[in-house]
Amino acid sequence: MTLKTILAAGLTLASLTAGAAQADQVKIGIAAEPYPPFASLDASGTWVGWEIEVIDAVCAAAELDCVLTPVAWDGIIPSLTGQQIDAIMASMSITEERLKTIDFSDPYYNTPAVIAADKAMDIAPTPEGLAGKIIGIQASTIHQAYAQAYFKDSELRVYQTQDEANQDLFAGRIDATQADSIALADFVGTDAGACCEIKGSVADDPEILGRGAGAGVRKGDDALREAINMGIAKILEDGTHAEITSRYFSASIY
Helix, strand or coil, rough: CHHHHHHHHHHHHHHHHHHHHHHHHHEEECCCEEEECCCCEEECCCEEEEHHHHHHHHHHHCCCCCEEEEEEEHHHHHHHHHCCEEEEEEEEEECHHCCCCCCEEEEECCCCCEEEEEECCCCCCCCCCCCCCEEECCCCCHHHHHHHHHHHCCCCEEEHHHHHHHHHHHCCCEEEEEEHHHHHHHHCCCCCCCCCCEEECCCCCHHHCCCCCCECCCCCHHHHHHHHHHHHHHHHHHHHHHHEEEHHCCCCCC
């Protein structure tokens, strides 16, 4: 073989090897928007948070080569079905509506939906208590679906991120917001959220609010779903899930 042929063959082999390695990677879609304490960017531009650590632990336990892939929340399911990512681990609740489009792993956490409002406001987390009030909700979430179903006598203001809703609550442009209890507890614990408090949980509706957060995968991708399930089960059993949780929360969120 000539040197040119040998080099060409080597480049072809290297290309095929790189392609195989890339194919073995599992692209885990996370929301590009910050959602502390689950996921946010630190000062160095690195993703940190409870869910980021859980993703790392699940992938390690399942022996998956995972790479975080931030995607705008309102396009995260289309990115999965369009094969830009392989799984979603972004605090996505397992709901009947979503199960029509994608499959889910077992849940890896489950917390209630709550209402937060200014401390001075006497607001109950009920349709009657919020009648006539302006409620901020994040687009394309279970909270938007719930508010549209239950808070028909309230004005709903939709935001692309929960952080934007929180900012408007602080500024007094909305009266209340609905979101996950942990995310709102994190907000009211900050200087910006010191104005506000959690008024209580909304009435449970499993059909809308789901049965916990799981990893979303494409329909029929049973091998990846089962691998993630194995990873979740392992970190629950060996205490890794509890150890990560203890560094962020005072009680179990599973």
